[in-house]
Amino acid sequence: MYDCVVIGAGVVGAMTARELSKYNLKICIVDKENDVAMGATKANSAIVHAGFDAKEGSLKARLNVQGSKMMEQVAADLGVKYINNGSLVIGFNDEDKKTIAELYERGKNNGVENLEIVDKKRLHEIEPNVSGNAVCALYAPTGSIICPYELTIAAVGNAMDNGAELKLNFPVEKIDVIDGGYEVVSGREKVEARMVINAAGLYSDKIAAMVGDESFTVHPRRGEYILLDKDAGTLVNRTIFRTPSKMGKGILVSPTVDGNLLTGPTSEDMDCYEKGNKDTTAGGFGKIIKEAMENVDGVQFRKTITSFCGLRAVGSTGDFIITSPKQGFVNAAGIESPGLSASPAIAQYIAEMLKEQGYEFEENKDFNPKRAPMHHFREASIEEKNEIIKKDKSFGRIICRCETVTEGEILQAIRTNPKPTDLDGVKRRTRAQMGRCQGGFCMPYIVNLLAKEMNVPVEAVTKCGGKSVVNFSKTKEVGAND
Amino acid sequence: MTDLVIIGGGPAGMSAAVAAYESGIRDILILERDDSLGGILKQCIHNGFGLHKFGEELTGPEYAWKYEQRVHELGIEYKLNTMVLSVSPDKVITATNTEDGIFTVEAKAIILAMGCRERSKGALNIAGSRPAGIFSAGTAQKFVNMEGYMPGKEVVILGSGDIGLIMARRMTLEGAKVKAVCELMPYSGGLARNIEQCLNDFDIPLRLSHTVVQIHGKERLEGVTIAKVDERRQPIAETREFIPCDTLLLSVGLIPENELSLGAGIDLDPVTNGPVVDQDRQTCIEGIYSCGNVLHVHDLVDYVSEEAEIAGKSAAEYISGMSGEKTNITLKTDGKIRYTVPSKITSKKDVKVYFRVADVYRNVKINVLSGGEVIFSKKKPKVAPGEMETVMLKKDMLENVSELSFELEVM
Ligand SMILES: Cc1cc2nc3c(=O)[nH]c(=O)nc-3n(C[C@H](O)[C@H](O)[C@H](O)COP(=O)(O)OP(=O)(O)OC[C@H]3O[C@@H](n4cnc5c(N)ncnc54)[C@H](O)[C@@H]3O)c2cc1C
Numbered sequence: 001m002y003d004c005v006v007i008g009a010g011v012v013g014a015m016t017a018r019e020l021s022k023y024n025l026k027i028c029i030v031d032k033e034n035d036v037a038m039g040a041t042k043a044n045s046a047i048v049h050a051g052f053d054a055k056e057g058s059l060k061a062r063l064n065v066q067g068s069k070m071m072e073q074v075a076a077d078l079g080v081k082y083i084n085n086g087s088l089v090i091g092f093n094d095e096d097k098k099t100i101a102e103l104y105e106r107g108k109n110n111g112v113e114n115l116e117i118v119d120k121k122r123l124h125e126i127e128p129n130v131s132g133n134a135v136c137a138l139y140a141p142t143g144s145i146i147c148p149y150e151l152t153i154a155a156v157g158n159a160m161d162n163g164a165e166l167k168l169n170f171p172v173e174k175i176d177v178i179d180g181g182y183e184v185v186s187g188r189e190k191v192e193a194r195m196v197i198n199a200a201g202l203y204s205d206k207i208a209a210m211v212g213d214e215s216f217t218v219h220p221r222r223g224e225y226i227l228l229d230k231d232a233g234t235l236v237n238r239t240i241f242r243t244p245s246k247m248g249k250g251i252l253v254s255p256t257v258d259g260n261l262l263t264g265p266t267s268e269d270m271d272c273y274e275k276g277n278k279d280t281t282a283g284g285f286g287k288i289i290k291e292a293m294e295n296v297d298g299v300q301f302r303k304t305i306t307s308f309c310g311l312r313a314v315g316s317t318g319d320f321i322i323t324s325p326k327q328g329f330v331n332a333a334g335i336e337s338p339g340l341s342a343s344p345a346i347a348q349y350i351a352e353m354l355k356e357q358g359y360e361f362e363e364n365k366d367f368n369p370k371r372a373p374m375h376h377f378r379e380a381s382i383e384e385k386n387e388i389i390k391k392d393k394s395f396g397r398i399i400c401r402c403e404t405v406t407e408g409e410i411l412q413a414i415r416t417n418p419k420p421t422d423l424d425g426v427k428r429r430t431r432a433q434m435g436r437c438q439g440g441f442c443m444p445y446i447v448n449l450l451a452k453e454m455n456v457p458v459e460a461v462t463k464c465g466g467k468s469v470v471n472f473s474k475t476k477e478v479g480a481n482d
Numbered sequence: 483m484t485d486l487v488i489i490g491g492g493p494a495g496m497s498a499a500v501a502a503y504e505s506g507i508r509d510i511l512i513l514e515r516d517d518s519l520g521g522i523l524k525q526c527i528h529n530g531f532g533l534h535k536f537g538e539e540l541t542g543p544e545y546a547w548k549y550e551q552r553v554h555e556l557g558i559e560y561k562l563n564t565m566v567l568s569v570s571p572d573k574v575i576t577a578t579n580t581e582d583g584i585f586t587v588e589a590k591a592i593i594l595a596m597g598c599r600e601r602s603k604g605a606l607n608i609a610g611s612r613p614a615g616i617f618s619a620g621t622a623q624k625f626v627n628m629e630g631y632m633p634g635k636e637v638v639i640l641g642s643g644d645i646g647l648i649m650a651r652r653m654t655l656e657g658a659k660v661k662a663v664c665e666l667m668p669y670s671g672g673l674a675r676n677i678e679q680c681l682n683d684f685d686i687p688l689r690l691s692h693t694v695v696q697i698h699g700k701e702r703l704e705g706v707t708i709a710k711v712d713e714r715r716q717p718i719a720e721t722r723e724f725i726p727c728d729t730l731l732l733s734v735g736l737i738p739e740n741e742l743s744l745g746a747g748i749d750l751d752p753v754t755n756g757p758v759v760d761q762d763r764q765t766c767i768e769g770i771y772s773c774g775n776v777l778h779v780h781d782l783v784d785y786v787s788e789e790a791e792i793a794g795k796s797a798a799e800y801i802s803g804m805s806g807e808k809t810n811i812t813l814k815t816d817g818k819i820r821y822t823v824p825s826k827i828t829s830k831k832d833v834k835v836y837f838r839v840a841d842v843y844r845n846v847k848i849n850v851l852s853g854g855e856v857i858f859s860k861k862k863p864k865v866a867p868g869e870m871e872t873v874m875l876k877k878d879m880l881e882n883v884s885e886l887s888f889e890l891e892v893m
Contacts, residue, residue, distance in 0.1 A: 226607070231744075276700065282609045306604035308612065386583040393580035398515065398565035402741075406578075438602035440618045444629055458631055463614035468701040470614055471631035472728075475656050 002028045002165075002193040003359075005184050007172050007207055009036035009418075011148055011343045012332045013199035014155035015074075019347035021162035023361045028191050029156060029164060030184065032171035034465020035425045036156045036418050037149035039201040041340070042428075043225065043278070043310030045265060046148050046256060047239055049338040050087060050140035052107025052115065059320045061110045064338040067345035068142065074344050075146060078154035079373025081257040087143030087239040088118075088127060090134040090295060096243035100138045103243075107140065114141045129235050129297050143239055147257050148340050149428050150374065153418060158371040160417040162364065167191070168418075169465065172200070175210040181328060182211070195328040195354055202275045202313045204321075204333035213325035218334055219272050220311040223265030224284035226292075229303040229436050233259040235296060242295055251291035253299060258431065263292040263299065265310065278309045305436060312336040322346065324353055374416075374429055377409050399449075400442040402435025410446060414453045421454060423447065424464045447471070483588045485509035485801050487575055489566050489742065490595035492521020494774020496549035497787040498593045501794030503556045507801055511587065512553070512560035513577055519553065519560065520546035521597055522620070522775075523783065525627045528648055530675070534784035545783055569594075569746040571767055591769040591797040594743055594757070595790065598775040600645070601735040610696040615703030619645040619733040626652055634729025638706050639663040640694045642670035642677070644781060644868075646733025651680035653731075660684070661725055664692040664708050666715055669842045671735075671868045673781055693717060694730065703728050736779045746770065753821040754778040760828040762796030763789065771797050778823050778836075781870060785836065789823075806831055811883050818843065818890035820867075827886075833875045839865045839890060847891040848873060852883045865890070 004020055006013045009031035017029045031038070048068045054060035075082035091100050100117060107115045116139045123130060123137045130137075160166060167189075174185040181194040198207040205218040233255050242250030248267045256262050266284045270277065285307065292299045315321045315334015320342070324330045330350050339346070355361050373379070377388060377395060388408070389396040395408030413420060413429040420426050423433065426446055433439030433446065447470055451458045462468040485507050488495045491514030499510050518524065523531070526542030533539060536548070553560065564579040573592055578584045600618035617625075617633055623645065625631045635658050639646045642665040650660045663681060668691050670677055681688050689708065695717045696707035710721035738756040740748075749758045749766045756777040757765040763773050773793035774786045799805070811827040813835065822837040843865050850858040850873060857879055865871055873888070 227604075278612075279610050279696075280607075282695070285607050285609070302605075304605050304607060305602075307607050382584050385578075389578075389580070389583040396578050396580035396583055397563055398578060401515065401565065401739075404565070404567065436602070437599045437618075438604050440600050440602055440621050443617075443621060444624050448629075458629070462701075464701070466701040468614035471625060471633050472635055473632050475626055475630050475632050 001181060002026045002191060004028070004195040004197065005030060005182070005191055005193040006197045006199060007184065008039070008199035008201055008204070009152070009156055009166070010039045010041040010199060010201050011037070011152045011155070011340050012335050012346055013197065014152040014159070015343040015347040016197055016199060016332065016350050017159040017164050018155045019351050021159045021164050022364055022367045024364050025361070027159065027164040028167060028193065029159065030167045030170040030172060030186070030191065032169070034168055034422055034462070035420060035428075036166070037152035037428070040310055040313055041148050041152050043308050044148055044223070044337070044340060045252060045254065046145055046262065047087065047254065047341070048082070048144040048146055049341045050107065050115070050143045051110050051112045051338070051341070052103045052138070052140060053338065054110065056106060056109045059322060060338065060342070063320065063342035063345040063349060065111045067342035068144070070344040071144065071146065071341065075151065077369040078151065078158055078371045079376070080146065080151050080154050081375065082144060082146045083257050084142070084144045085238050085255065086139065086141045087241060088123070088130070089138040089241045089243055090123065090130055091136045091243045092133055093135070095245070097136055099243050099245070100136060103138050112140060112142060115139070116141075127236055127238055127240065130240060131295055131297055145239065145254060145257050146340070153429060154371050154374065157417045158369070161371065162367050166418050172207060172210070175207070177211070195330070195359060197330050197332065197350060199332045201335070202311055204313065204331060208325065208331050208333065211326055211329055213331065215325070216321050216333060217272065217316045218313045220270045220275050221314045221336075222268040222270055222284075222309055223312060224280050224288065224307065224309045225262060225264030226285065226288050226301065226307045227305050228261040228263070228300065229305050230259045232261045232300050232303040235261055235298060240295055242291065251288050251295065253292050253296045260305065261299070264288050269314070270311075275311065278311060280307050280309045284309075306438065320346070322349060322353070324357065327357060328354070328359070330354065374413065377406065399445050400430070400432035400435065402437050403431040405430050405432040407449070410449055411453065414450065421450070422462045422464050422468070423450070423470065426450065483590065484511050485589070486511070486591050486593065486797055487587055487589040488512045488593045488595055489569070489575070490514065490521065490597055490774070490776070491516070491519040491560055491562075492595060492597050492774065493523055493546060493549060493783050494597070494776070494786050494790040495521070495593070495595035496546070496553055497790035498595060498773055498794035498797070499558050500549065500552045500556065501791040502798045503558060505795045505798030507798045510558050512558065513564045513566055513575070514560060514562050515565040517563055519550045519562070525620070525623050526648070527627050528652070531783050534782065535787055566742060569742050571747045573769060590801050591771065593793050593797055594765070594770065594772040594776055595774045596739045596742060596776045598736040598738045598779055600732070601737055603732055606732075606734060608694055608697055611699060613697070613699040613701055613703045615699070615728050616697070616730045616732070619643070619649045619731045622731050623649055623652065626656060632656055632658065634658055634731070636661060636727040637729040637731060638694070638708070638725055638727045639731045639733060641665065641733035641735070642672050642688060643733040643735060644672040644676050646731060647672045647676040647680040649731055649733070650686050651684060654684050654686065660686045661727055662687050662689050662708070664689045664694060666693045666711060667691070669866060673868055695722065697730070703730055706730055736775065738776045738779065740776060743772065743776070751821060751825060754823065758826070759824050760826050761824045761831065761833040762829065763793035763824070764796060769800055778821070781868060785870060789836070805829070809880060811880060812885045814885060814887045816887070816889040819888045822888055827880060830877055830880050832877050833880070835873045835875060835888070837871050837873070837888060839867055839871065842866045843890060843892050845893045847893060849889045849891055850875070851887040851889060852885065
């Protein structure tokens with residue numbers, strides 16, 4: 001029997017598992033997908049919010065401010081890139097001005113440090129490409145950016161290095177109460193644990209219902225993005241938000257930690273049965289392009305690399321739902337934005353809840369908070385790189401030209417926990433296939449590397465698990481088995 | 483210090499190397515990122531190469547082999563599996579491979595011959611999901627022809643560029659069903675002979691003025707919705723049509739790969755996405771030349787070799803300190819003609835000018851004007867964006883000229 005099963009390997013489950021691995025607990029993380037970070041964590045704005053958005057007194061506000069203060073250290077320990085670039089909420093009219101003043105007050109009450117309201121002149125001094133129509137802004141120097149899936153992969157990896165186990169392709173279908181804990185069932189497999197953490201994102205209402213908790217529901221809210229090439233990435237330094245209004249929060253324009261330019265998200269409520277629908281839409285593209293260009297001058301959408309869609313897990317209570325409906329069972333549900341920012345604090349909050357329920361939390365003396373940075377080679381000096389290449393020649397061979405990723409880096413990623421077993425997993429860990437040609441050149445090489453490393457036939461390699469095969473057969477075999 | 487470093491060992495790089503050698507340069511180094519010379523031709527196993535250059539129909543690998551043999555015969559040095567990471571304006575090249583690690587080479591002259599890449603799906607913003615089964619046509623070609631795997635059974639192709647057309651035939655021959663080739667424009671961007679031999683001969687429908695508007699399928703592609711587009715290339719909702727398929731191949735344009743050129747500070751032409759060059763294919767940096775698909779996208783490799791020979795010979799002359807009689811002529815176009823290569827003439831000699839048109843035009847006169855006066859004119863029954871055109875300017879036509887205007891007169 002495990003001490004704890006964490007259902008869901010998004011950023012919340014990952015950070016929680018890592019937090020729990022600081023104690024002498026036997027932990028198992030399960031997820032229904034073929035890799036970690038496949039839910040909301042894969043596709044979001046990647047902002048570590050300062051914390052002026054959420055209502056005073058809410059759990060969202062408290063954990064956001066707390067989490068964003070912890071994030072820099074967490075990122076440093078996990079070797080994940082984190083850039084404290086600051087954010088600006090820009091206003092265009094008197095109403096926006098009023099809202100900005102309210103956000104300023106709210107931020108101060110929430111404990112956000114160094115907030116400042118800047119006038120038009122100062123705004124354009126610090127961000128010359130912000131639209132000339134903008135008249136003022138709220139400046140939050142503590143706002144930062146991070147790569148959410150990199151953080152999650154690293155947190156799961158670090159938890160695993162400290163003894164946690166990971167089971168993928170494990171969609172939880174049933175939870176039974178057993179003596180001293182729970183039995184978590186997926187098809188013919190099951191895991192038993194004294195404690196269960198429900199971090200199943202969009203599906204956390206379903207998981208809660210499995211133990212009889214029907215106190216809340218979660219519905220998806222679509223957010224679409226367009227990502228631009230790196231040569232568009234320096235247009236702004238800070239994250240540029242539009243002042244929220246009756247029309248919603250609007251489209252942001254932000255650099256990413258990798259130097260691309262991110263624009264989005266749209267905001268569209270969807271029905272509960274559409275939790276699997278991550279389609280982008282023509283209407284969404286139109287809205288992003290229009291609003292991004294209103295906010296920032298010179299956004300070049302012809303430099304588009306890719307577009308994608310994320311689903312916010314909107315809870316029915318309006319706040320984060322971190323509750324314990326039953327002894328040893330904790331929900332982390334309705335974790336919409338700023339869930340990424342709050343995740344380190346959510347993890348601690350959950351650990352405290354369980355401690356209070358009387359479970360023994362004995363410190364793990366061997367806990368190592370550090371994980372080797374995934375992009376160590378990329379960031380090394382030429383001399384350091386040559387030392388590495390001398391020892392392992394595969395670091396001299398470039399596989400992905402657009403992002404200059406070497407074979408050595410890809411092999412290292414394939415061999416490091418949590419191990420990727422599909423093309424997208426390699427992409428998220430190494431950036432190979434993530435550049436302007438989107439894998440056009442390197443994908444066949446990576447297919448071969450994966451097949452060899454996993455010791456499977458080339459035809460078995462998938463884009464993202466399941467039936468997402470890349471090739472169907474050897475040539476002259478198509479139709480042979482039809 | 484190396485006399486001449488050539489970046490890219492495809493047909494352009496090899497032709498340039500051979501031409502430079504034949505012009506007296508011996509200290510030549512070709513840097514190639516792949517594991518053999520030949521570039522993209524290695525995966526072009528269909529024929530149709532070399533008609534202009536060798537007067538015979540060769541396959542891509544055969545055409546490349548002719549040059550590779552010359553490179554071996556002449557003992558021209560090359561490094562494979564070697565990726566150039568940067569080129570500096572003072573001609574220092576930084577590259578990496580497994581044997582040398584990250585190293586630098588200083589060159590007297592450089593020829594850029596890095597080729598092009600295919601435009602990816604991302605750039606198209608097609609709505610819908612992101613399943614497996616969407617490939618650029620060249621990636622599928624690599625799987626089928628080089629690796630021996632079939633990436634699809636039921637295929638729709640978006641874009642009627644030459645690689646797309648060739649792959650329509652290739653996939654069909656391998657047993658797949660190609661259900662349609664959709665082309666946004668009212669005409670194909672590919673060679674007429676490819677439409678005939680790759681689509682018509684196999685009854686593959688070419689849907690002109692059509693595009694893919696939605697992608698369906700969660701894990702592997704399950705189908706695409708296509709629609710007809712209006713004159714403004716906007717999809718017409720009533721014409722939406724679902725085609726079940728497991729594979730979408732994209733042949734939606736080629737982009738010269740000029741990241742290294744940009745890094746060196748070389749000016750690019752916004753129309754071709756390749757460097758601005760003179761008649762010698764010299765870029766704005768003295769001693770750095772450019773040729774082949776990195777300069778502008780060619781449909782026939784024969785023209786690539788021709789262009790690369792100019793670059794190779796000119797680089798050799800530059801290294802040997804030779805220079806001709808100077809001039810300064812700007813080449814302008816009228817929009818119907820999209821661009822010319824070269825776009826400037828700096829030395830008085832015979833110059834062959836290559837260009838592409840913006841649309842399909844019938845019964846045209848190609849006029850070259852200087853100071854409002856036609857100094858050259860030739861008739862053509864038809865010109866199309868998919869086919870490169872040329873005009874030969876004789877040295878004596880360049881006397882007292884400061885600007886040449888290339889215009890298309892539709893009769
Ligand atoms: C458009 C958008 C923009 C956002 N922008 C920001 C931002 O800028 N800053 C910020 O702080 N936050 C942002 N957020 C919020 C942030 O992304 C989320 O709060 C965070 O990712 C939630 O993490 P999670 O682990 O709770 O959920 P998820 O990442 O969705 O993880 C849930 C996991 O549970 C698994 N799972 C589900 N059901 C089962 C089952 N039955 N069995 C096993 N596994 C299961 C899923 O596969 C998934 O891996 C944004 C969200 C969206 C959608």
